[in-house]
Amino acid sequence: MTAPTPSPSARPDVERLRGYSAPLEGRRGLLRLDFNENTIGPSPAVVEALRAFPADQIAVYPEYDGLREAVIGNLQDSPAGLAHALLPQQVGLFNGVDAAIHAVIHAYGASGDTLLTTSPTFGYYAPCAGMQGMVVEAVPHELPGFRFPLEAMRAALQRGPKILMLCNPNNPTGTRLSAEHVLLLASSAPDTLVVVDELYEAFTGDSVLPHVDFAEHANLLVLRSLAKTAGLAGLRMGFAIGSAEVVDRVCRVSGPYDVNSFAVTAAFAALSDQAYTDHYVAEVLRARNYLVTELTRSGAVFHVDGGNYLLVWPRFSAQQVEQQLRDAGILVRSMAGKPQIDGSLRVSIGTQEQMQRFWECYRKLER
Ligand SMILES: Cc1ncc(COP(=O)(O)O)c(C=O)c1O
Known part of the structure; x- marks a missing residue:
């Protein structure tokens, strides 16, 4: 019997990685x-749209026409609206916000760069940073009450991290951050990409989107998803919203058809039944x-x-x-x-x- 041949090693950063462990079964x-x-x-409108999905569309690559506009329309029509109009090229489409996080870090984080975030926070930021060989600096929440560590974060930003990941409200502590403080942090570090993961903002109404002008805050990127509120977690649909330049860089590292046609169909239906x-x-x-x-x-x-x-x-x-x-x-x-x-x-x-x-x-x- 011959000894099994060892498989080739992955990149050292990947060999060292402890992946995000979610029990999936x-x-x-x-x-x-x-x-x-x-x-x-999800909405019955989503189920209906999926049932009516034409078979011939399964055989062709997905088409995304109109989806970015529908996302913008949905934001404009929300009670807080948008203070500054958005263009379609300011919206990136992703296979869930997980894929957006991965792409952001892939596009902006080089080996040895720092990803700044809070602790504890969503468990997928650190493995994505690790894949790139980034160093994670996690600032603890203030106790008691898991308050956002604003002053410590401002001090850490002065050390020039490449990316700041803010989860607002934070999963799992629920820590809230006002739009005013998000903008303050972004203004204080124009060379840092400030990413606000707003997956759960519908439960607080603290979104920065109604307040931001991306022409002024070109280093800010907001992540939104149809997973948790609209009920499309199984179909995977996430958005990255920011300046056209940042959205372009983040989309460059994703495949051209990473978002599938079922998810697109479901997203149109979900967005139209707010x-x-x-x-x-x-x-x-x-x-x-x-x-x-x-x-x-x-x-x-x-x-x-x-x-x-x-x-x-x-x-x-x-x-x-x-x-x-x-x-x-x-x-x-x-x-x-x-x-x-x-x-x-x-x-x-x-x-x-x-x-x-x-x-x-x-x-x-x-x-
Ligand atoms: C804070 C946060 N961001 C992103 C995600 C992933 O979102 P999606 O399902 O859109 O990939 C989750 C999922 O639990 C989350 O809690």
């Missing part, structure tokens, strides 16, 4: 409160109030701020409670090993009925 049929997804599905998304967001906010009331009444240790999620510290081991919830058909996400929030569980918020089901189960485990 065994979730079907359970109440999924572990990934901050929409828990009821009422459905607004309704879902309102339901989640109601359900969050309900759960917060119950948690407060029971004396539980928890933290809630922006976003469709909150953190709860169980009386017994988080690992054990996570497993017991899973046994009862409910998934939540353990924050084990994350700085500041080790020992907590992140619970995504769905509808009031779903949160009642969660609470009935959780409070029994806490007794």
